[in-house]
Amino acid sequence: MKTKRLVMAGVMAMALAGGAGTALALGDGAAQPVRAAADGSDSVTPAVATTVATAETGPRVVQPYQPVAIGQGAKMGLLPQGRQNYVVAWEDFEGSVERAKAYVGDSIRPNSLSGGLQTDGDDALFTGAFRTDSVPARITVRVGTGPEQAAGMLMLPGEPGWGTYYLDAAGAGAPEETTKVTAYGADGTVLATLSFEPFQAGR
Numbered sequence: 001m002k003t004k005r006l007v008m009a010g011v012m013a014m015a016l017a018g019g020a021g022t023a024l025a026l027g028d029g030a031a032q033p034v035r036a037a038a039d040g041s042d043s044v045t046p047a048v049a050t051t052v053a054t055a056e057t058g059p060r061v062v063q064p065y066q067p068v069a070i071g072q073g074a075k076m077g078l079l080p081q082g083r084q085n086y087v088v089a090w091e092d093f094e095g096s097v098e099r100a101k102a103y104v105g106d107s108i109r110p111n112s113l114s115g116g117l118q119t120d121g122d123d124a125l126f127t128g129a130f131r132t133d134s135v136p137a138r139i140t141v142r143v144g145t146g147p148e149q150a151a152g153m154l155m156l157p158g159e160p161g162w163g164t165y166y167l168d169a170a171g172a173g174a175p176e177e178t179t180k181v182t183a184y185g186a187d188g189t190v191l192a193t194l195s196f197e198p199f200q201a202g203r
Helices: 093-100
Strands: 004-007 023-026 068-071 074-079 085-089 116-120 123-131 138-143 152-155 162-168 179-184 190-196
Touching: 068 162, 074 093, 074 152, 074 162, 085 093, 123 179, 123 190
Parallel strands: none
Antiparallel strands: 004 023, 068 074, 074 085, 116 123, 123 162, 138 179, 152 162, 179 190
16 A cells, blocks of 8 residues: 655755755655655554653664664665665565665755654654754654654664654554654754644555
């Protein structure tokens, strides 16, 4: 089943004729401005949300194109091509990566975050990218006045200056309040934030 992926642009620049705004991507999960799906491999798959206290070690370093299971059969992979370019795929991961090599990626501003959401019934998956001067020690997602939940993070080797995050909110339902994503430094300093209002994003 195909998944809609909404890339929020509250504090990010989308490379759509140099403009900023909300971009909708359909398809294999490559993070980029508007494009159509070539197959049905873009769905959402999370990893169970943990508390903030358990995720202060920074991103997991992965190799380019390495498939990383993030729950419910989905895989995330980071690409060195483009800017903050990654895929989330449920089928044909390799094909999704090959197609994504031609895409620009999220192309977000320095010291900012992008955000995406996929929902299927009561299950929700938050994904996005960070681009910060220093590597975040943790990234959290908070819906309304609920608790901050620690997201998983991935980054390519070396000093790419960016990485991705993901949070499985299985059973929580689609957000009905403002969602806030926050990247923290090792000393607790806020490196970047992103807020977006509720919206529909089905699989």
